[in-house]
Amino acid sequence: MFSKARILCPVLKQKVMSAEAAAALIPAGANVGMSGFTGAGYPKAVPNALAERIKEHNTQIDPNTGEKPFRINVWTGASTAPELDGKLAEVDGIEMRLPFQSDPICRDRINTGKMNYVDLHLSEVAPYAWSGFFGNMDVAVIEVVGIREDGSLIPSSSLGNNKVWIEQADKIILEVNYKQNARLEGMHDVYYGTALPPNRKPIMLTDPAQRIGEAYLRCDTDKVIAVVETNSPDRNSPFKPSDEVSKRIAEHILAFFEDEIKRGRLPAELLPLQSGVGNIPNAVLEALDSGPYKNLTSYTEVIQDGMLKMLKSGTLAMASATAFSLSPEGIEEFDKNIEFYRNKILLRPQDISNHPEIARRLGVIAMNGLIEADIYGNVNSTHIMGSRMMNGIGGSGDFARNGYLSIFMSPSTAKGGSISAIVPMVSHVDHTEHDVKIIVTEQGLADLRGLSPRQRALEIIDKCAHPDFKEQLRDYFERACASGRGMHTPHLLNEALSWHQRFEETGSMLA
Amino acid sequence: MFSKARILCPVLKQKVMSAEAAAALIPAGANVGMSGFTGAGYPKAVPNALAERIKEHNTQIDPNTGEKPFRINVWTGASTAPELDGKLAEVDGIEMRLPFQSDPICRDRINTGKMNYVDLHLSEVAPYAWSGFFGNMDVAVIEVVGIREDGSLIPSSSLGNNKVWIEQADKIILEVNYKQNARLEGMHDVYYGTALPPNRKPIMLTDPAQRIGEAYLRCDTDKVIAVVETNSPDRNSPFKPSDEVSKRIAEHILAFFEDEIKRGRLPAELLPLQSGVGNIPNAVLEALDSGPYKNLTSYTEVIQDGMLKMLKSGTLAMASATAFSLSPEGIEEFDKNIEFYRNKILLRPQDISNHPEIARRLGVIAMNGLIEADIYGNVNSTHIMGSRMMNGIGGSGDFARNGYLSIFMSPSTAKGGSISAIVPMVSHVDHTEHDVKIIVTEQGLADLRGLSPRQRALEIIDKCAHPDFKEQLRDYFERACASGRGMHTPHLLNEALSWHQRFEETGSMLA
Numbered sequence A, B: 001m002f003s004k005a006r007i008l009c010p011v012l013k014q015k016v017m018s019a020e021a022a023a024a025l026i027p028a029g030a031n032v033g034m035s036g037f038t039g040a041g042y043p044k045a046v047p048n049a050l051a052e053r054i055k056e057h058n059t060q061i062d063p064n065t066g067e068k069p070f071r072i073n074v075w076t077g078a079s080t081a082p083e084l085d086g087k088l089a090e091v092d093g094i095e096m097r098l099p100f101q102s103d104p105i106c107r108d109r110i111n112t113g114k115m116n117y118v119d120l121h122l123s124e125v126a127p128y129a130w131s132g133f134f135g136n137m138d139v140a141v142i143e144v145v146g147i148r149e150d151g152s153l154i155p156s157s158s159l160g161n162n163k164v165w166i167e168q169a170d171k172i173i174l175e176v177n178y179k180q181n182a183r184l185e186g187m188h189d190v191y192y193g194t195a196l197p198p199n200r201k202p203i204m205l206t207d208p209a210q211r212i213g214e215a216y217l218r219c220d221t222d223k224v225i226a227v228v229e230t231n232s233p234d235r236n237s238p239f240k241p242s243d244e245v246s247k248r249i250a251e252h253i254l255a256f257f258e259d260e261i262k263r264g265r266l267p268a269e270l271l272p273l274q275s276g277v278g279n280i281p282n283a284v285l286e287a288l289d290s291g292p293y294k295n296l297t298s299y300t301e302v303i304q305d306g307m308l309k310m311l312k313s314g315t316l317a318m319a320s321a322t323a324f325s326l327s328p329e330g331i332e333e334f335d336k337n338i339e340f341y342r343n344k345i346l347l348r349p350q351d352i353s354n355h356p357e358i359a360r361r362l363g364v365i366a367m368n369g370l371i372e373a374d375i376y377g378n379v380n381s382t383h384i385m386g387s388r389m390m391n392g393i394g395g396s397g398d399f400a401r402n403g404y405l406s407i408f409m410s411p412s413t414a415k416g417g418s419i420s421a422i423v424p425m426v427s428h429v430d431h432t433e434h435d436v437k438i439i440v441t442e443q444g445l446a447d448l449r450g451l452s453p454r455q456r457a458l459e460i461i462d463k464c465a466h467p468d469f470k471e472q473l474r475d476y477f478e479r480a481c482a483s484g485r486g487m488h489t490p491h492l493l494n495e496a497l498s499w500h501q502r503f504e505e506t507g508s509m510l511a
């Protein structure tokens, strides 16, 4: 098919085959570990071929025999792309999915009860898989940039859980993607010092720029059952310029940083930044880039367009992550100037990029999105109206719980102003009142550190709520306080979730 | 008053005074850091004298002048005792309390809105205080066993946040308690390697038995404004023998451990045990002690009676904690055989006993109580009916989030069977679905690892719910699934909290 130019290992050269032939080696019911993190470095051909096979198989099932449909369990790093999650979900080929997804078809299957979704802290997937908590991994399907003579692998545009899948799987299928820049070689830092307790050792990382591992993935070539050559780009979403709301949120955060520096609670170079993906995080990065900052660092999950710009301008000295998440223009910029970026970016396995030990030690500033927050500071990052899954908790809990500052941000309303992001009681909790330090909307920033729940309520309503909902929130809070049900976290149980009910009944949370 | 026999430092000998004189040095509005953790090592005299002063002052306030009452903010390690929390709360002398309490008068003040309570992860108090997140500490009041010639301090029966308070406070008051066993000297391990980011280093602890610090608390004698001599025992609650329900819970946990060992997911010596205080944890310790286990270790917050017995029998090789929490008989046993126990117990500062880095590395087995859990695995440890504070989250989040296994346990019902500990939706979340691995009641054990929310619901209802509530829970779950609102975490918003409402209206959650 291709040249085998990137497959230098003689044994593995022998195992090159078509995606269809490789997909035929994955049995029904298998636990399959796939590469892929935020639309980067996922296998491009085998999942698609497998989906075709599944479709064909399942349409031929005679409903009278009771034969079970062909399905697999899909474990990844994080979200992938339509070629993987979308294709497999479309043919109802996924029985169970972990630990994160953001695919519209997957989401539909999850929310209609056709797929089990196990939504996990991203740092915990590797150790729990190692501990055997999820069962045995049958097959790993991993995209790489190339295979070296000794069988070791040049990782692709994401590392995610690849190291663990390769170690744990009984059998391995490799996809060598010629579209990925060969100069990614050397940008990875694969740490081989992890172990199960009682044999764990300190992880000696004290600086985001520090290397503690190897540039390649070790691989037992005996376990490799197929090598497939591909030539497809990562599916990246185009970059949207910041809107007004995002810019205002960014301004509030910048003003907060400035004030913290003045009070001596943050150093002038801040602390390593972790930042979720999306419009608002990108606006924060842009704002930082046009501010007075120099030599910042990031210790995060993904490298976005904004970070490339910050590296170029010198605002950011270096970025540590587990994956890229660039727009097509971002990719172009990266490929063109890869020699500049190569020694300023390090990709690590996700159990290291998100490790609680490191997040705590480095004192990461965690900045993540929220779906809704309540007046007492509990945050819902995952569920729409308490029941429907949006994406998943991802790494937000890893960083929010153990970082130096946890910042959660969102527009103050959704769906054209009919939904308030600040509600009396969140319909689901991903980050508890104990873990949320700062909440920001375009309206303002609430600093919750050292406040009791009632004090937080006043701060959040005052600073973050949209004017359309402020009075309604105050009214709830005051009546809850007056109810005599308990003044630590005053609530009216029959009204706590009534805003969500009202939205479902009338299309608006407005009373 | 006493002999000054335990005050070897000449300068500090000069500063001995009465508790009343010392209490007079604490100004109204002060942030006061007190020693004390689970009823051990709290100051016995100064808080009481201060309470008297506050009472006298506040009764003399002319209500027409608008003069503010005398109040202070009280920061401790964890819960203290009636002589501290009780006395100060009784005179309404506490404006704000952090990070944990379990005192009935305090609780009443919190729940009637007379006291602000900031309920924090215990591991985070020290770093956040250092970071300046709670403001400046004016005075520290610390119980010690003795003062050495160079002014360094022999810590008492708890370490808690003492190191930080002594470092951070502008002024220090010491209470030297002659009732505390002088042979506590040498049982502490005070780690002086912590720092604020970006200067944090790995904490090189890899074994619960390992020493990484010093036996004494450093103290700047210039900051000491008073030394008070006392002779009072820690106020300890008597030991209750395990009841049937606790024994059944312990049996389920023991059977689970055995099975995990068989499956190769736990070593024969288990992993370091963390265990909350109370009836059920003690029953688990007793059960372990009568099982086949040898050379277990514990990495926990408090040493309870059960641990002394396990040390004696050899079931436990050593115990690391931050405080004692012994019954009067436990204290007697400890004092009588202190030479046996001395080198088998280490007390550490609570930021080290509960440190996420260490809990993760050692792979702690976290066993803590719950007030209620919902069918999807969210746990409420703190709030009664969503609004009233019971105690606080304590260290449960430190261990549950970062340990190897998080086990939450409770009788399946409360208040004579009228309350189900398993509910459709918890009225407050302290431990999210992402953090809860195992739930146990006397009915059985639910293993939630690798399950989606709907799978968890079936497991929890089947294994943990009381028979009186099983059908009612199944009915809720089935109707929620049928509602079409979303199948990831099916809920009926208008009924999710109805069990709590029903209890408040009728005195029972039974439909």
Ligand SMILES: CC(C)(COP(=O)(O)OP(=O)(O)OC[C@H]1O[C@@H](n2cnc3c(N)ncnc32)[C@H](O)[C@@H]1OP(=O)(O)O)[C@@H](O)C(=O)NCCC(=O)NCCS
Residues within 6 Å of the ligand: A275, A276, A277, A278, A279, A280, A301, A368, A369, A370, A371, A372, A381, A382, A384, A385, A390, A391, A392, A393, A394, A395, A396, A411, A414, A415, A419, A420, A421
């Ligand atoms: C919370 C999260 C969904 C916000 O995403 P975002 O893209 O920044 O925010 P948006 O405002 O565009 O909202 C996304 C969608 O949710 C909807 N939404 C937002 N708030 C809502 C609410 N309170 N109720 C209902 N819908 C809401 C929006 O309308 C939008 O829907 P649409 O796609 O149909 O238009 C996202 O940050 C996330 O998945 N977080 C969890 C994982 C995480 O934190 N990862 C980062 C660190 S690893």
Ligand SMILES: CC(C)(COP(=O)(O)OP(=O)(O)OC[C@H]1O[C@@H](n2cnc3c(N)ncnc32)[C@H](O)[C@@H]1OP(=O)(O)O)[C@@H](O)C(=O)NCCC(=O)NCCS
Residues within 6 Å of the ligand: B275, B276, B277, B278, B279, B280, B301, B368, B369, B370, B371, B372, B381, B382, B384, B385, B390, B391, B392, B393, B394, B395, B396, B411, B414, B415, B419, B420, B421
């Ligand atoms: C959750 C917690 C309160 C359970 O305490 P416990 O003493 O083991 O449990 P009990 O069953 O005796 O319950 C304590 C009280 O709560 C009440 N209670 C328990 N469940 C209840 C529920 N679902 N609704 C209302 N009341 C409830 C009990 O009736 C009892 O009340 P009483 O004192 O008036 O009789 C306790 O473990 C705690 O405070 N946990 C949080 C901190 C923590 O985990 N620390 C340990 C690690 S650091």
